[in-house]
Amino acid sequence: MSSSVLILLLPFISFVVSGIWGRKYLKNFSGILGTVCMLVSFILAASVAYNYFFVTGRVGGQYLGTIPFEMNWLRFTNELSINIGILIDPISVMMLLVVTFISLMVHVYSLGYMKGEERYATYYSFLSLFTFSMLGLVVATNIFQTYVFWELVGVSSFLLIGFYFQKASAVAASKKAFIVTRFADLGFLAGILVLSYYSGSLDFKEIIARYTDPANPHLQAIATASFGGVSALSWALTLIFIGGAGKSAMFPLHIWLPDAMEGPTPVSALIHAATMVVAGVYLVARLFPVYAISCPAALHVVAIVGVISAAFAALIACTQTDIKRVLAYSTMSQIGFMMFALGVSKYGGEEGLGYMASMFHLFTHAVFKALLFLCAGTIIHHVHSNELKDMGGLRKSMPLTHITFLLACLAIAGIPPFAGFFSKEEILSAAFQHDPVIYWAAIATAALTSFYMFRLFFMTFYYDGEKKAEAHGHDDHSAGHSSIAMTGVQVVLAIGAVVAGFVPFGQFVSSDGFALPTHIDISFSVLPVSLSIGGILLAMFFFYKKSDKAIRISEGLGSVFVTLKHKFYIDEIYAFVTKKIIFNLIAAPAAWIDKNIVDGMMNTFAKATEVFSFSLSGWQSGKVQSYAAWFLAGVLSLVLISLYLLQLL
Amino acid sequence: MDSSVISFYAISAFLLTFGVMAVTTRKIFRAAIWLLFSLIGIAALYFWMDFQFLAAVQIIVYIGGIVVLIIFSIFLTQMSGKDMPQALTSRKLIALALSLGGFAFIAHFLAHANYHESSGLVDASMPAIGRKLLSVETGGYALPFELISVLLLASMIGCIVIALKKAQEKP
Amino acid sequence: MNLGLLLLVPLLTAAAIAFSKGKNMPRVIALGGAFVQLLLCVVLLFAYRTAHQVAPAQGMYFETSYPWFASLGINYHTGVDGISIAMMLLTACVVLAGILVSWNMEKQVKEFFFLLTILSGGAYGFFMALDLFLLFFFLEVAVIPKYLLIGIWGSGKKEYSANKLALMLMGGSALVLVGMLGLYYHSATPADGFSLTNLGKQQIPLDVQLFFFPFLFVGFGIFTALFPFHTWVPDGHSSAPTAASMFLAGISMKLGGYGCLRVAAFLMPEAAHFYSGYIVALAAIAILYGAFATMMQTDLKYMNAYSSVSHCGFVLLGIGMLTPSAISGAVIQMVSHGLMTALFFAAIGMIYERTHTRTIKELGGLLKIMPFISTVFFIAGLCSLGLPGFSGFVAEMTVFVGSWQRPEEMYRVATIVACMSIVVTAVYILRATGMSLMGTIKNKAYEELKDATWNEKVAAVVLIGAILVIGITPFYLTHLIDPGTNQIMENINRYISLN
Amino acid sequence: MNAIPLTHVLMVSTALFFIGVYGFFTRRNLITMLMSIELILNSVNINFVAFNKYLYPEQMEGLFFSLFTIAIAAAEAAVAIAIIINLYRTHSSIDVEDADELKL
């Protein structure tokens, strides 16, 4: 199936071409080139998906993984090697589809959004690089291949966040994103090392096969080996999850995500909403059988981290005033949903509902979150500001965006029949089945979600009070900015946000490959939906018209609000750890020690030699008699030495 | 007591006493004279050991040559009557300790060495010495004899060159 | 293929430079020579592949041996395997790039290129030597030209740095000398005493190994920045002129790693095993500590020099681990670090040449003014932080995976410590790039500066190309070096069984 | 004369040797230092002669050695005196303490 290789190759070609020659020769062509490549990629991905899901994939009612292409890339030992290949199985195909689709959307959108940008070609080449890396990640056959592309994804994210490199905040944000995720990757790497040592293979297929069979010696070895009282398998899986948590911005490694909004908005839509940030979820899903069958403890960690992140982010999102930051926190919250859905799931059959729900939510979320971001992009383009206070009442000037944004908000709030409703419902029911605590937390978070999303919605499009939004919007060119590409994409995605939920997702994706019918239990849905609607109404109450209701409430909350506004001071804690501890207590002393002690040691040797040499200089007194005295003394002592040695004394 | 015994001790006492005086006196001219006496004592010791030729050489070369040279150089370089500056006491003590220690050490081993004294007589007559001196056979000293002439020549050249006044400088 | 050619070409080039006149002729000759060297290396590579296919079990290829000081057991004995060829290719690339980068050298051009060419000859000799004496000879040949290059053409406190470098490297080679003589004295027959291949075949008594291994290892280790003998690295690298920095970090430090592997570990496997804990501990310290120290540097060259300490720690870590993949990782890291750090120094040199400062704080926004150079710098940085697609990743991962094969707790801890450096590396690389390349342009005067010239571009492209070839298709490199590492491992496993 | 044991003669010569050594160490006047050297050389000559006489009378090696030594001593003394005189010209002193510019 060479077309699957081509899916990856096309973005790469686009990257290389516009990366090397784009600046000089293809200044305006590179956007088209990237988009066309992406389009072809998407079509290929769609055909692959069609082929897989409807023609070749199902064998005996089960979707099995196939590997159309694989090569040995780097061999470590006879057993361990990095194989680069393409794995086609339900989730990878789903991801291929999502990634190529969202990427295509973003490519198209950027044609309008980035027009006239000085580094237009560079932008497209980075975008293509990202897509390539992300595709490589999702089709990975080998856990190390995942890691390889994982890193590439990280760097392309870095490049895109730091795209406006002359802006100090963008530089800082890109740095932060890269370093935090890298820190998490350290866990991933360590996890891979632990896992591979016992598994004797790095291929997912082998790892899963060996670690899910209780009789397998590999599994026994890793389960019995323990470090600090915890089995090596738990260590490995938890460490790998740390890697995933870093990429997916799970608490407490989430700090990079809000800052990452410094990048161009389409980038945020692509990377920080729809694709890269779900890589962590995808990674856990990829190894799901191992988690679920052999190490429920690690899976429990996933669930807890997921639900904490979901609630935590939702709380913070309620207080933020930057449109993209609110979206970022909402992303974090939604990914938390996916995570804990995986965490509460079991392997196989009905028990595997959480897994399916998680993937489903991933799928729907990608669509409506991309839409939200792209809408936000249009708004920002229009207003030239990210701050909610600069907006308000935009429904008149941007009617289309108003509608699409509303659809997306409804989708994320889980209002039927929009996409989010279906997937969220599955998640909640999975949580309900397995863990009531998580379920109640999730319900509350869902309500919060609808509150903050509609807060955002109302503050942007209504909330106009006395001031005219147009005063800030630069009408003269705002009209031209919302080009056909941008609006078109919004419409397409809005349609997606409406219909995506109707996909019979369980038919295709489930924990064990067998079809798992999705079903909506109306009675079960009543509570979450009504809570969501309550959230909407609450938001409407506060933010439909400009008033000081919200401010009074926030003042009433006092320190709680301040804490939320400051995102629980997590950033400050990080800053403290990095600046005070790592820089001042580790790096600076290391540099000092090196200069003064280690190097000083060498210099001291030299100095000591010199001092010694000077202290001896009196010997060479210039007086011939003392020379002779030394001479005689030397002679006598030599005589003594030799006689003594011969025992003649 | 044998007269030879007495004369040995007398000679020894003589040469050592003047040796000590030669290295301790504060007047340089006297030092030269005491050295002269000490050297004469050594010549006497050679006589005592029946090495007449050597004794003669000693007297001619040392007394007639070196000591005279020394005395001349004393006249050339400084007033003979003045007291010479003394070395520091610490230096003297160190020198004394080294000398006495060295003497004790060497003397100890010399006294305790195994000697196989031979009763043979040395044929130190002039003709024998002369023959050996010019012999190129085993036990002959012709080559050293030649060599020393080179040495003397070289020393002579050296002396002349160094001692010559710079007035004779060549262009 | 006659390996002597690789010595002859630098020698002839050097001679030609010595008799050349003016400013232009020496550099043209030097460039021509470097190009021929690269060509020869490539030819050698292909010849090796053919030869290897014909006789895969043969340890060394293209061996030649002439008696030199026959009665002392010293022979001019050369030969190569994949590892040596990899190192030679590295040398050729770095030298070519180094000459290109110093194209606009103004001061004492003739001497400069002369010394540079001599250095490259020494490196080739070192990598092909199969006689310990010959190896030692070439090891030392390189010291003094480096001293002069730094001392005469350097900047900053160049005399101090040059002195320190020369003395510490001399110290290293003095230790090597002791170890070498120890091996000679304890070899079965004096005729074998200096022959690497023959010595490899005999089992040296354990107590001898234990006594002399530290000499050889530390001796070579000093060349490759073994903690705590790495202090020549920052000063030396930062004071050196660009080409010399490139050579120093790119090749010279590899001499040490190669020696540690080819001589110390290969000949004295039991001792290597005995001491591996210490080696690994020192290497792990160097890796992390070097990385932390790098974070605090304010001078780009110092930064890269300290990062070299950290990166060369991987070489020693890999060797110390004594597992096949750790060792091949060490070799890959040598090649990779050689290219990467040369590229880094080249970029820093280009920046310095234009802005006349290397202080990170004084730079800023260079990406806007000189996109090419900045990209080069950035690529070097990415390679340094071990990004997939670049050689650094391949090397580090191989070392990690190999290291992890040692199950003892201490080795595990060391491996994790080493892994941690990838984060710290990211911090300092991003810090440097963030401050110097990105951000606003700090100095108005910089806006007038020009981007890279043709020679700099070619130099950068050569190095980047090599980095990418390794990074994207690492299997070529591993196929090249695997027979060599297997052979070394065989020797190690012959007398000891790990685990 | 064999009534006197060899060791006694050797004692005399050794004593003379160290008298010379003492003089060489303590005398500040270059000429007197030279004199001490002469004492040293003479004492060695006594050794040679005494050994020759007492132990190995068949040959005359000791005798000849002393003979040559005397000649060498003369040559040495001559050159030394010439050097001293030259030194006196440049330093206007033959005190050894005055000639210690070369040091350290």
Next chain:
Amino acid sequence: MQLFYLLKNEWMLSFMMVVLLILKVADNGRSHSSWIRIFNGLMLVLCVAGWLMPTVEGEAFGGMFFSYKAGAFAKNLLCTGTLFIGLIGEDWLKKTRHVVEFYLLIISTLMGMCFMISAGHMLMFYLSLELASIPLAAMCNFGFEERRSGEAAMKLILSSAFSSGLMLMGISFLYGATGTLSFAQLTLMSSYEPLFIIGFVLLFTGIVFKLSVVPFHLWTADVYEGSPAPVTAFLSVISKGAMVMVFAYILYHVFGALNDVWYTLLYVLSIATMVIGNLFAIRQQNLKRFLAFSSITQIGYILVGISGSSAEGFTAAMYFIVVYLFSNIVAFGVITHIASKTGNETIDSYKGLAKTNPFLAWSMAIALFSLAGVPPTAGFFGKIFLLKAGVGTGNFVLIIVAALNMIVALYYYLRVIRAMFMDSNENAIQPLESGLSLRIALFVCLAGIILTGFAGSIYEYILNLNVGL
């Protein structure tokens, strides 16, 4: 004819002496340069003849003289070295008075060395040793009006007289213990009697005094510094070379039976010599004094090689002498040239030399690298071979100390390099015109420095010379 071949160098030297004497007596205002030409010409003839003539091994003069291949090699080497010194000293010689006398003294010294190398008897040994040192003292005084020159000569003659006093005592003890002074018989009669041991140690110290081994080295630096540069060169190259040869010969072939005694002595002395020599060299300012300590250190290495007690040790020592000769002649050539043209002898005054006099600076640099033992110069090979020979006994303490000392040594050699190449100086030495003979000498010796190491056959040749012993 046999006798002529046995003493070929000695004959030729005495012939040369006679020629010079006759010419001097018949002097009709010959200019300095013509004397220099005559001397160099004669010396060249002598050297060529010496190398070309067959070497006959054997005794002469009833065992007083003993000719052997290695000795003949050494003599030829010394004569060649003297020729080079004549060449490099030209600038100085043109200015000095008494050029003929200088030559006569140098020839007689050389003759003393030749006889010393071939000595078969203690008397010959002592006599030629004095012949090799008394005229040397006179030569040291050739900077007549200089205070330092006189002082140097005085120090040399007095301390060497003192040392020969002690050595003579040793010889007398040896005589007392064995009854013979001929080497051949001494070899047979070696014993562990205290008298013999003391005698031997005293003789040993007499020789190491000439080699300036610590703690008998104290005179060296003063004499080197005070003497005119060519004399210093002669002292440090030719005199040392001859002494090493004799030293090794006497230890290996006369007192070979006392191996354990002298091995211990060498062990102690070599360490002291290397360390002290280095420590003093570190902070010298005057180049001649600097090279004095450097040569002391080199002697330390030679002792290491000799202590190896094998044919290899002997060969390595001789090989090193060859290398050392080349290196030191180049170094002194530069120093002599600059000293006689400008009067500068300090390291500081050499600052910036590379800019004004690149040829001199590079020559000096190569010489110093060779002395430091840095490849590809021959010094590297010389030093490694010495250490390798020293390993012969498995004494690695010695090797380690030696190896570490190489670092310190490099440090101070680099000081000079640094001054010449790196330091800037406003009043650097002006570009100097170097004469043809200096250039010839420098070129030949530089070629020697660079090529000797690569020609393995030179080492093999020297090794084969020893087989006969």
